[in-house]
Amino acid sequence: MSEANNLQELKNIIEAALLTSHQPLSLEDLTRLFPERIERPSLRMLLDELKLDWAERTLELVQVASGYRFQARQQFTPFLARLNPEKQGKYSRALLETLAIIAYKQPVTRGDIEEIRGVAINPNLIRQLQERDWIDIVGQRDVPGRPSLYATTQHFLDDLNLLSLIELPEMQDFSALDNSSLDFNLQG
Amino acid sequence: MSEANNLQELKNIIEAALLTSHQPLSLEDLTRLFPERIERPSLRMLLDELKLDWAERTLELVQVASGYRFQARQQFTPFLARLNPEKQGKYSRALLETLAIIAYKQPVTRGDIEEIRGVAINPNLIRQLQERDWIDIVGQRDVPGRPSLYATTQHFLDDLNLLSLIELPEMQDFSALDNSSLDFNLQG
Amino acid sequence: MIETPLNAKIKGEAFTELPLDLYIPPDALEVYLESFEGPLDLLLYLIRKHNLDILDIPMAELTRQYMQYVEKMHAIKLELAGDYLLMSAMMIEIKSRMLLPKPAEIESELDPRAELVRRLMEYEAIKLAAQQLDEMPKVGEDISVASAYYEQISLVKPPEVSLEDLAAAWRNVLKRASHYEHHKVGKAELSVREHMSIILRRLKTDKMLEFSELFDVVKDGIPKLVVCFLAILELAREGLLRITQQAAFSPIYVQSNS
Numbered sequence: 079m080s081e082a083n084n085l086q087e088l089k090n091i092i093e094a095a096l097l098t099s100h101q102p103l104s105l106e107d108l109t110r111l112f113p114e115r116i117e118r119p120s121l122r123m124l125l126d127e128l129k130l131d132w133a134e135r136t137l138e139l140v141q142v143a144s145g146y147r148f149q150a151r152q153q154f155t156p157f158l159a160r161l162n163p164e165k166q167g168k169y170s171r172a173l174l175e176t177l178a179i180i181a182y183k184q185p186v187t188r189g190d191i192e193e194i195r196g197v198a199i200n201p202n203l204i205r206q207l208q209e210r211d212w213i214d215i216v217g218q219r220d221v222p223g224r225p226s227l228y229a230t231t232q233h234f235l236d237d238l239n240l241l242s243l244i245e246l247p248e249m250q251d252f253s254a255l256d257n258s259s260l261d262f263n264l265q266g
Numbered sequence: 267m268s269e270a271n272n273l274q275e276l277k278n279i280i281e282a283a284l285l286t287s288h289q290p291l292s293l294e295d296l297t298r299l300f301p302e303r304i305e306r307p308s309l310r311m312l313l314d315e316l317k318l319d320w321a322e323r324t325l326e327l328v329q330v331a332s333g334y335r336f337q338a339r340q341q342f343t344p345f346l347a348r349l350n351p352e353k354q355g356k357y358s359r360a361l362l363e364t365l366a367i368i369a370y371k372q373p374v375t376r377g378d379i380e381e382i383r384g385v386a387i388n389p390n391l392i393r394q395l396q397e398r399d400w401i402d403i404v405g406q407r408d409v410p411g412r413p414s415l416y417a418t419t420q421h422f423l424d425d426l427n428l429l430s431l432i433e434l435p436e437m438q439d440f441s442a443l444d445n446s447s448l449d450f451n452l453q454g
Numbered sequence: 455m456i457e458t459p460l461n462a463k464i465k466g467e468a469f470t471e472l473p474l475d476l477y478i479p480p481d482a483l484e485v486y487l488e489s490f491e492g493p494l495d496l497l498l499y500l501i502r503k504h505n506l507d508i509l510d511i512p513m514a515e516l517t518r519q520y521m522q523y524v525e526k527m528h529a530i531k532l533e534l535a536g537d538y539l540l541m542s543a544m545m546i547e548i549k550s551r552m553l554l555p556k557p558a559e560i561e562s563e564l565d566p567r568a569e570l571v572r573r574l575m576e577y578e579a580i581k582l583a584a585q586q587l588d589e590m591p592k593v594g595e596d597i598s599v600a601s602a603y604y605e606q607i608s609l610v611k612p613p614e615v616s617l618e619d620l621a622a623a624w625r626n627v628l629k630r631a632s633h634y635e636h637h638k639v640g641k642a643e644l645s646v647r648e649h650m651s652i653i654l655r656r657l658k659t660d661k662m663l664e665f666s667e668l669f670d671v672v673k674d675g676i677p678k679l680v681v682c683f684l685a686i687l688e689l690a691r692e693g694l695l696r697i698t699q700q701a702a703f704s705p706i707y708v709q710s711n712s
Contacts, residue, residue, distance in 0.1 A: 094324040094342040095349060097285065100390060100601040103349070111345050136282040137600055148600035152591075154282040157299045158598045161283060161291070171491055174584035182583055194576055197492030197537045206385050209360055237593040247586045250579050286598035325602050338604035346604050357613050362623035365615070370624055370639045372651050373694070382631055389594065393601075398612060404654035408693050408711040415694070417651035426617055431648040432641050435621040 088116070089124045096128075097137075102145035102236055143235030143242060176203050177212065181234070182249050185216050185227035204228070212237065276304070277312045277319075284316075285325075288393045289403075290333035294412075332403065361391050365400065369422070369434060373404050373415035392416070400425065487527050493541035494577040496523060501574070508574060511567055513549040520545060544570070649685035650694075657695060657710035665697070665706035 095111055096103060105118055125146060129139040137148040150158060169177075176199060179191050192199050207213045212234040218224040235242065283299055284291060296313075297304055313334060317327045325336040338346060357365075364387060367379050380387050395401045400422040406412040423430065490496045500519045501508055524538050551566040591597050639647075653668060668686065669679055686708065689695045699706045 090324050091342060091345045094338045094604070095346055097325055097336070097600045098338050098346060098602045098604040099349070100288070100393070100599060107349060110348050113348075136278045137285055148285070149593075150282040150286050150598040150600075152596075154279055154598070155591075155596050157279045158283055158286065159596075160298050160301075161287070161295060169588060171584065174588050175491065175580055178580050178583040178587055181587070182580070194573075194580060195492055196494035196541070196573070196577065202384075209385055210388070237597075238587075238590050239593070239597060247583070247590075249583045282598070285600050285602055288601050290603075336602040338602065340605070343605050347606070350606070357615060357619075359623065359626070362615065362619055363627050366620050366624035366627060369620065370644065370647070372647050373654055382627060384630065397606060404651050405658060405694060405710055415654065417654070426615065426620070428617075430645070432645045434644060435617060435624075436639075436641055436644075 085124070088112070088120075089128060092121075092124055093128055093131075096139070096146060096148050099147070102142050102147040104145035107145060140239070141241060142239060144232045147236075149239075172200065173203050173206060177207060177230075180207070180213050180228050181230050181243070181246060184229040187219055187225040187227055189225060273312070276300070276308075277316055280309075280312055281316055281319075284327065284334060284336050287335070288389050289396070290330050290335040292333035295333060358391075360385075360388065361394060364391050365395060365418075368395070368401050368416050369418050369431065372417040375407055375413040375415055377413055483526065484530055487523065487530070493520075493538045494574060495581070496520065496538075497541070498574055498578055498581070508571060511571065513545065513552055513567065517542075517545045517549055645681045646684045646688060649682050650689050653682075653685055653689060653708075654694065654710065657708070662707050662709040665708055668708060 091111055092108060105121055108121055109116055132139055136151060136154065138151055139146060139148055175195055176191055179194050180186055183190065188199055188204065211231055213228050214231050215226045216229040217227045219227055240246065279299055280296060293306055293309055296309055320327055324339060324342065326339055327334060327336055363383060364379055367382055368374055371378065376387055376392065399419055401416045402419050403414045404417045405415045407415055490499065497520060500516060506512060506516065521542060524542060548566045548570060593599055657663065669682055690697055693711060695711055696709050697706060
């Protein structure tokens with residue numbers, strides 16, 4: 079087999095793998111596809127080519143936190159949405175606020191979350207977020223009771239189409255105003 | 267938009283739907299993609315074209331019992347198999363509970379399962395159970411969206427070494443038994 | 455401007471607008487008060503509604519407003535979380551500290567409101583962030599990920615599931631959903647459920663069957679025939695199949711509603 083043929087063959091295998099995988103594939107996953115050794119720069123080059131091949135097509139090749147995946151272009155969303163009428167309901171505000179606190183302030187304990195929201199938290203919320211694989215326990219805080227510390231997962235980033243936490247919309251963190259400026263205003 | 271453009275657009279929507287669907291899509295599913303009415307002969311024609319478009323590519327469009335699906339060509343199977351050297355893990359609690367609900371309450375829709383468990387269900391779970399050939403679709407409920415009805419398969423009974431569902435552990439307090447009308451021997 | 459989003463229906467009518475003043479239609483009161491996520495949320499709402507300066511909160515006014523709402527919650531016996539009462543106490547404390555004359559040497563001490571303001575701002579930021587998270591496209595909702603089929607030849611056996619695993623899982627479901635009494639399943643119901651699936655499967659291949667074809671009178675014993683009959687009735691009740699007869703004494707047909 080000529081080298082060009084060989085490269086095309088490798089690219090096809092990668093394409094078939096990405097089109098059939100329901101989760102993102104990392105470079106490491108992709109190297110596992112082949113019995114012989116393949117270097118990461120070659121893989122990256124093939125992925126770039128693949129991205130170009132699909133530039134004008136129905137899916138796009140994107141990179142998210144845990145790897146590469148094909149996903150339908152945005153323009154098809156309204157059509158595809160008609161296929162799944164049993165849509166999951168909207169998320170409750172309590173769940174979204176809990177998720178936001180974990181995403182922006184991680185790692186946090188349940189106590190931290192309750193402190194920020196000013197109300198006790200329903201343990202079901204945490205469980206729901208864990209089942210969705212959006213958060214998990216990354217350790218315990220070294221205080222009496224050793225409460226669990228929660229953080230968001232890679233899967234959370236994948237589901238929100240993000241490469242890393244840095245890509246989250248910036249939080250308008252009013253509280254980060256330093257105390258001196260606050261002080262000044264408060265004297266008024 | 268010219269008619270040719272319009273047809274290309276319809277074909278793209280069908281392609282995006284088939285490439286991202288977890289299960290085969292029937293003609294009826296495909297008609298649901300579009301807000302306006304589309305005739306079955308037109309759909310069939312578009313599917314034929316799509317099949318041709320992909321004739322030389324990594325996936326093929328095939329028709330199976332419950333509809334159309336894209337699948338990786340045979341030649342890629344050995345490569346794709348290397349991706350999942352699944353450790354003989356354990357199934358998640360969510361998967362087991364989903365399976366239990368289908369076993370005990372069949373036929374049920376995804377919505378039924380979510381209602382009983384009180385949390386949204388990951389579509390991958392259903393897919394995993396289908397791939398294991400433990401559940402399948404036995405019909406659609408006649409409500410808007412026509413959600414699929416899932417039931418356990420013969421293969422599920424075989425794998426659990428059961429002759430019939432009746433051999434599942436009984437889940438009723440004996441004290442609560444009061445439907446004496448059904449008391450005669452139903453185990454036959 | 456932050457508003458408390460309401461997704462409430464009262465007597466079938468969507469109720470999306472917050473009342474402009476303190477008058478709230480009696481039917482709406484409960485839904486309305488329940489829509490606050492907690493004392494901080496309620497305080498933020500009051501501050502925004504009355505256009506108060508969050509950096510210079512008039513404590514007397516805010517405390518008065520807050521207490522009015524809390525009393526309303528109390529009056530309609532809304533389960534009043536201790537959190538709301540705790541906040542009242544904290545606000546009254548701040549108010550009284552502000553009333554005390556300050557000796558010159560502690561003039562530089564932090565404003566008693568500082569901690570409350572910090573918490574309100576932090577909460578407001580989180581509230582906004584939560585809205586942003588909600589609006590982001592997500593996999594499974596607005597993002598569809600490629601998942602074409604491929605033949606799996608797995609080299610390792612998939613996990614085993616034992617009967618005990620399954621029973622334990624079902625017990626767990628029941629424990630959590632204890633209010634679903636009818637989810638308890640006895641053998642009689644199980645055999646009916648099994649036959650429901652069997653009949654639906656048959657109707658998938660043969661779109662329409664004569665009623666009698668569903669029964670094997672020769673092979674099946676009476677109990678099984680009864681179960682089969684019950685399964686047909688249950689399927690019809692759940693709207694999963696249709697039973698039709700053209701005229702009296704003519705054949706009865708059963709067909710899937712799918």
